[in-house]
Amino acid sequence: MKQAPVLNPDLALSEIRMPEGLLLLDGKLSGASPSARRIDVLNPATGEFITTIPACTAADVDHAVMAAHRCFESQAWRSMRPLDRGRLLERLALLIEEHAEELAQLESLDSGKLLSVTRMIDIPFAIEALRYFAGWSSKISGEYIALSPLVQDGASYRAYTERKPMGVVGGITPWNFPLGQAIQKLAPAIACGCTVVLKPSEETSLTTLRLGELILEAGFPAGAVNIVTGYGHDAGAALVEHPLVRKISFTGSTATGQRIWAAAAPTMKRVTLELGGKSPTIILADADLSRAVPGAAAAIFSNSGQICTAGSRLLIEAAVYEEVIAGVADIARTLKLGSGADPQAQIGPLISARQREQVAGLVRSSLDEGAVALAGGDMIGEAGWFYQPTVLTEVSREMPVMREEVFGPVVCALRIEESSQLVDLANDTPYGLAASIWTRDLERAHLLADRIDAGTVWLNTHNVLDLAVPFGGRKLSGVGREFGSEAIQAYTEPKAVCMRLDRGAMVGY
Ligand code: NAD
Numbered sequence: 001m002k003q004a005p006v007l008n009p010d011l012a013l014s015e016i017r018m019p020e021g022l023l024l025l026d027g028k029l030s031g032a033s034p035s036a037r038r039i040d041v042l043n044p045a046t047g048e049f050i051t052t053i054p055a056c057t058a059a060d061v062d063h064a065v066m067a068a069h070r071c072f073e074s075q076a077w078r079s080m081r082p083l084d085r086g087r088l089l090e091r092l093a094l095l096i097e098e099h100a101e102e103l104a105q106l107e108s109l110d111s112g113k114l115l116s117v118t119r120m121i122d123i124p125f126a127i128e129a130l131r132y133f134a135g136w137s138s139k140i141s142g143e144y145i146a147l148s149p150l151v152q153d154g155a156s157y158r159a160y161t162e163r164k165p166m167g168v169v170g171g172i173t174p175w176n177f178p179l180g181q182a183i184q185k186l187a188p189a190i191a192c193g194c195t196v197v198l199k200p201s202e203e204t205s206l207t208t209l210r211l212g213e214l215i216l217e218a219g220f221p222a223g224a225v226n227i228v229t230g231y232g233h234d235a236g237a238a239l240v241e242h243p244l245v246r247k248i249s250f251t252g253s254t255a256t257g258q259r260i261w262a263a264a265a266p267t268m269k270r271v272t273l274e275l276g277g278k279s280p281t282i283i284l285a286d287a288d289l290s291r292a293v294p295g296a297a298a299a300i301f302s303n304s305g306q307i308c309t310a311g312s313r314l315l316i317e318a319a320v321y322e323e324v325i326a327g328v329a330d331i332a333r334t335l336k337l338g339s340g341a342d343p344q345a346q347i348g349p350l351i352s353a354r355q356r357e358q359v360a361g362l363v364r365s366s367l368d369e370g371a372v373a374l375a376g377g378d379m380i381g382e383a384g385w386f387y388q389p390t391v392l393t394e395v396s397r398e399m400p401v402m403r404e405e406v407f408g409p410v411v412c413a414l415r416i417e418e419s420s421q422l423v424d425l426a427n428d429t430p431y432g433l434a435a436s437i438w439t440r441d442l443e444r445a446h447l448l449a450d451r452i453d454a455g456t457v458w459l460n461t462h463n464v465l466d467l468a469v470p471f472g473g474r475k476l477s478g479v480g481r482e483f484g485s486e487a488i489q490a491y492t493e494p495k496a497v498c499m500r501l502d503r504g505a506m507v508g509y
Contacts, residue, residue, distance in 0.1 A: 274480075315414050337386050371393070
């Protein structure tokens, strides 16, 4: 039987430096408009009140967008050397590095993520993303094109293209990697010469607000980056609808992504949408189970299953099915739950009571329909929003828990009787974000990878993201890609300049 989670033994709230709770607007830290209400920020590990943040209104969003627009149109921003835009990102990276421990603690407190994870992954990722895109700022180029004009008037024609920044970018982020996602939007946008308005999740705005203070310290020009907080249907929607915003880069749920794409249509905003997933972890009979079993467990239980690429469907060839589910269930039963600050904790709470209720509802309905919980299957703990790491068997393809994104520590295991079923089962989801295949047969691995309808396929690993590798989803998992050169394409558009060279000008030369 699982122990109740251990809470907050050595991370006292009073010792964590809180941001002032001020927005970054037009190069100043400011309060929201007087009519803006406040949103309570609660500790997911205890349910206790931490602080409040502003629920910005459309007027606050307008203020932010106008500042970003003025900066984008200014001579100073337009003529800033690409290397100097890169230098702004590098300065911010240095400041985040200087404040890494403080940010790791704040992120852990606000989101419930394990402190070991915010220290080793979230904050280092933010720093590396800034440095990675700082390097790109001076390497953005167009092309030269020789023309073949239909009208042959004796002149010579040439064209070149430039990659022009889109303009004001609205970056809207979720709660599972708050600071990392904010940087993931900001860094390529600034590298490309765009200006930015960030709107973090109302559940986890604290590190993005603190980021605003560091952006100011790094010396970004007024309006280059602006930060508003608030609800999606309010501040988020105002950002998407604002006519001066030229692009929305959004990470979040598919339902919100669909709403945003529709709302962006009237003003023809460009969109990058990184949405949900229902990714398969596929274990073939010849896999090295000493790696595949812990790999499958990590694929679903990391970050309490709150990862868009979580391996939430475990497809196992019949010959190793029993061994794999027993192994993953053993791991699930022994994972230690605790608050982010508990150094022994291996899995933290879910973000909110609402999220936990959603996870619990999906599991309950599958159990009612005949699924079996080999491990977990229920909420746990008196305080905070903990859910047991759960392994479900006897699931059917039609159950909602097999079709919908759970976004919690819940994996559904399915036995594969015939290898000819593999591709069909792996692709039997409206999502197409990621998949992993575990096998010693690399030929089979590559042939299978070719048939999986997903943005990323991992072989003998899961959840390895790299800033140089394009990331994004197919089908309901999204539109466009982040990271690598794809990110540069996503924040710029080509402008073609075409010229006529009169051959007569050569006379005498
Ligand atoms: P969410 O869609 O509820 O919210 C995400 C953001 O959108 C928040 O900032 C929210 O305030 C805002 N928002 C909500 N409604 C809006 C509207 N109408 N207009 C504009 N903005 C609006 O998502 P969430 O619950 O915060 O995050 C979890 C989801 O994010 C999961 O589905 C997960 O798979 C997805 N996710 C995807 C990726 C990826 O890269 N594909 C990464 C992380 C998370």
